[in-house]
Amino acid sequence: MSTKAANGAYDIVVIGGGLVGTSLALALHPLGLRVALLEAATGDNTPAPATDQRTLALNWGSRQILEGIGAWCQVEPLASPIHRLHVSDAGHSGITRLDRTLIGQSALGYVVPAHSLSAVLAAQLKTCGTIDHYTPAICDQVSVTDTQAVVRCSATELSLTARLVVLADGGRSTLRQQFGLDACEKAYDQAVLVTTVLTSKVHGQLAFERFTLGGPLALLPLAGPRFALAWTLPADQAPVLASLPESIFLAKLQHCFGDRAGTFLSATARHVFPLHLTDVPNAATERAVAIGNAAHVMHPVAGQGLNLGLRDVAELAERLQAAHHEEHDIGSTAFLTAYVAARRGQTRRVLSFTDGLVRLFSNNVPGVGLVRNIGLNLLDIAPPIKRTLLRRTTGLAGRLPRLARGLPLQTHAKTPAVPHG
Numbered sequence: 001m002s003t004k005a006a007n008g009a010y011d012i013v014v015i016g017g018g019l020v021g022t023s024l025a026l027a028l029h030p031l032g033l034r035v036a037l038l039e040a041a042t043g044d045n046t047p048a049p050a051t052d053q054r055t056l057a058l059n060w061g062s063r064q065i066l067e068g069i070g071a072w073c074q075v076e077p078l079a080s081p082i083h084r085l086h087v088s089d090a091g092h093s094g095i096t097r098l099d100r101t102l103i104g105q106s107a108l109g110y111v112v113p114a115h116s117l118s119a120v121l122a123a124q125l126k127t128c129g130t131i132d133h134y135t136p137a138i139c140d141q142v143s144v145t146d147t148q149a150v151v152r153c154s155a156t157e158l159s160l161t162a163r164l165v166v167l168a169d170g171g172r173s174t175l176r177q178q179f180g181l182d183a184c185e186k187a188y189d190q191a192v193l194v195t196t197v198l199t200s201k202v203h204g205q206l207a208f209e210r211f212t213l214g215g216p217l218a219l220l221p222l223a224g225p226r227f228a229l230a231w232t233l234p235a236d237q238a239p240v241l242a243s244l245p246e247s248i249f250l251a252k253l254q255h256c257f258g259d260r261a262g263t264f265l266s267a268t269a270r271h272v273f274p275l276h277l278t279d280v281p282n283a284a285t286e287r288a289v290a291i292g293n294a295a296h297v298m299h300p301v302a303g304q305g306l307n308l309g310l311r312d313v314a315e316l317a318e319r320l321q322a323a324h325h326e327e328h329d330i331g332s333t334a335f336l337t338a339y340v341a342a343r344r345g346q347t348r349r350v351l352s353f354t355d356g357l358v359r360l361f362s363n364n365v366p367g368v369g370l371v372r373n374i375g376l377n378l379l380d381i382a383p384p385i386k387r388t389l390l391r392r393t394t395g396l397a398g399r400l401p402r403l404a405r406g407l408p409l410q411t412h413a414k415t416p417a418v419p420h421g
Contacts, residue, residue: 010034010132011330012320013151013162015139015175017041019056019114020292020309021168022121026069027317029128030409031324036160037125038151039135040169054114054194054271055228057082057220057303060105061395061404062310068403071124078116080222081107083205086260087376089361090212094376102387103394108207109303111220111228134158139169142178142288149287149331164331166316167290171278171297179288186277188358190215191238192300193231195270197253201225201262209301210257211361211372216301219261227261229253230300235274242270275299279351281344284336291316296347298354307395308350314403315343321409346398 012028014021017039025037058066058079066072085098085108100108125133134153141152142165149165152158167175176183197219208219208227215232222228231253233241241249250264257264278297283290292309319339323330361372379385391397395404402409 008158008160010036010160010162011324012036012164012166013038013149013160014166014168015151016168016170016292016294017133017135018168018170018292019117019121019306020313021166022125023065023069023071023310024166024168024291024313024317025131026071026121026124026128027313027403027409028320029069029130031321032130033320033324034132035130036132036134036162038137038139038153038160039133040138041136055196055220055222055230056112056114056117056306057109058112059109059303059307059394060103060107061400062307063107063110064395064406065310065314065403067406068314068408069124070408071120072406074120074124075112075117078120079110079112080220081205082109082111082207082221083107085207085209087209088211088260089372089376090210090256092373092376094373096376096380096386098386098390102383103390103396105394105396107205108390108394111207111222139175142175144179144285144287162331163287163329164320164336165288167288167294168292169294171276171293173290173294176280176290176294179285179290181280181283181285181288181290184279184281186355188275188277188299189235190232190275190299190358191235191272192275193229193233193238193242193270193272195229196222196268197227197229197250197264198266199225199227199262199264203227203261208257208261211357212256215358216361217257218300218303219257220303225262229267231256232275232299232301238272242272277351277355279347282340283343284333284340286333286336287331289316289336289339296351298351299358301354301357302350302393304350304354304393308347311346311395311404312343314401315339317403317409318401342399349392 011033013036014025015038017037025035028035083100087096137153139151139153143150148161151160167173202225203221205221210217214234218230219227254264280290280295283295291312
């Protein structure tokens with residue numbers, strides 16, 4: 001760790017040492033900016049595999065971003081690629097099959113244990129001598145002037161100043177309100193049950209998304225004949241299923257999913273998380289901007305949450321690089337408003353897409369099932385539409401910042417992003 005900045009004065013203070021906040025700090029490392037990362041938990045508390053069953057679905061664009069910040073070479077051996085995706089609607093014959101060949105890449109995405117990705121980023125952070133990592137540091141007071149923001153941690157009497165504060169402290173951000181960033185929230189009457197299951201059939205890197213009336217059920221391939229299970233259920237049913245004896249739980253899972261993945265043989269510990277949607281339409285104010293889950297939380301139906309957060313990182317980091325090079329004020333309202341405008345379109349589309357899927361497939365209104373069935377079958381025989389859909393969900397559509405192309409930020413000349421269809 002570097003010597004802390006004199007008088008606690010920084011260019012950028014990132015509040016939140018999770019995956020998005022740490023990724024932003026690593027992305028900014030080459031630029032010569034004075035960066036502080038404040039993490040509420042200690043830096044040595046990476047959850048062990050036995051206690052953290054969460055897995056992350058990284059799309060191709062996120063793989064590129066991790067490569068751009070220099071982390072992918074350590075993540076790749078821990079990741080299981082997704083080559084194909086099978087989408088079905090329980091109780092109906094509608095099916096859509098998606099394949100990596102449609103986007104011309106080696107994978108549609110990757111499945112990575114959350115604790116593994118966290119450990120890789122934490123290890124890389126320790127090698128970055130220009131990033132000051134404060135942990136534990138719970139920021140609970142903020143104030144803003146024309147030229148800087150002041151953040152304080154009352155428990156430790158830590159006080160830092162910065163030209164820009166980045167809120168990356170998650171969906172339950174305690175600082176959004178202090179900065180005047182209003183959130184629109186919607187509670188789903190659903191929860192997601194996560195675990196890892198062993199099956200009798202080798203998956204061949206095939207992932208499944210099966211829509212049921214209770215919610216989507218996703219099986220994501222892991223090493224060996226194992227899947228990461230994310231099963232969305234009515235909020236009152238998920239804890240009941242999680243507490244069942246293993247054999248009964250597996251029987252209910254088999255009945256709901258069928259035998260496409262083989263017979264379910266065992267399951268690890270089961271955990272339940274409530275689901276909600278959060279949107280911060282105006283995610284910036286003078287001297288502060290929210291990214292990742294602090295700016296948007298969505299239903300996990302399409303596995304877009306972390307991917308959207310990492311795209312925030314790529315866009316903000318590139319704009320900070322350009323503004324720093326041109327000696328502009330990185331905390332000004334004009335600069336941050338332009339960033340929010342650049343991200344708003346994609347954020348709105350992803351939030352609407354995931355929320356729409358939940359409403360469409362958790363609907364038993366007469367006739368809706370037939371529409372879903374026809375839609376899935378038509379999509380399956382329309383490669384151009386499937387290709388367009390995949391390019392959006394895998395992070396290959398639209399304007400691609402340098403990091404989203406797998407390239408690190410430049411420390412000198414500004415290079416425009418390359419548009420992709």
